[in-house]
Amino acid sequence: MTECDHGAMNKPEPVNPSPNELLLIEALIRRGFDLESANRILIAARVERQCLNEWSLEHRPWQVD
Numbered sequence: 001m002t003e004c005d006h007g008a009m010n011k012p013e014p015v016n017p018s019p020n021e022l023l024l025i026e027a028l029i030r031r032g033f034d035l036e037s038a039n040r041i042l043i044a045a046r047v048e049r050q051c052l053n054e055w056s057l058e059h060r061p062w063q064v065d
Contacts (some may be wrong), residue, residue: 017042021045024036024038024041024042024045025039025042028041036039
């Protein structure tokens with residue numbers, strides 16, 4: 001079972017943002033989110049990106065079995 005299957009949102013994850021992620025956090029704070037909420041959104045975005053990456057590796061249309 002992958003993190004995508006069982007809710008990785010419940011796991012604490014250190015937030016060491018990349019430059020692009022810092023821009024996301026900054027934009028969220030400008031829109032009224034507090035830092036804790038912005039960090040949670042960042043973690044959710046990371047999980048979503050990981051799940052999409054896992055899915056794309058499993059479903060390559062050019063791959064022949």
